[in-house]
Amino acid sequence: MSFATLDYALFLAVTVVAYWLVPAAAAPLVLAGASIVFYASWSAPHLALIAAAVTIAWAGGRAVERARRRGRSHRTPCSRR
Numbered sequence: 001m002s003f004a005t006l007d008y009a010l011f012l013a014v015t016v017v018a019y020w021l022v023p024a025a026a027a028p029l030v031l032a033g034a035s036i037v038f039y040a041s042w043s044a045p046h047l048a049l050i051a052a053a054v055t056i057a058w059a060g061g062r063a064v065e066r067a068r069r070r071g072r073s074h075r076t077p078c079s080r081r
Contacts (some may be wrong), residue, residue, distance in 0.1 A: 011038065
């Protein structure tokens, strides 16, 4: 799906409408799903890689938020001690 096609314009319109219609908590899932569909339209074999990257990023974000709520500092390999 190229940016300069009617297919992309329709895809973008549907994504924007879905983003605004779902509850705020589900909006990131709409964007993640739309991203996966968009990139899969370019290269379907890479769908598993993209889905894994989204899942890892989501899980990491949840872990950081959970640690922040518990008042713990979150250490990463790049953190200074």
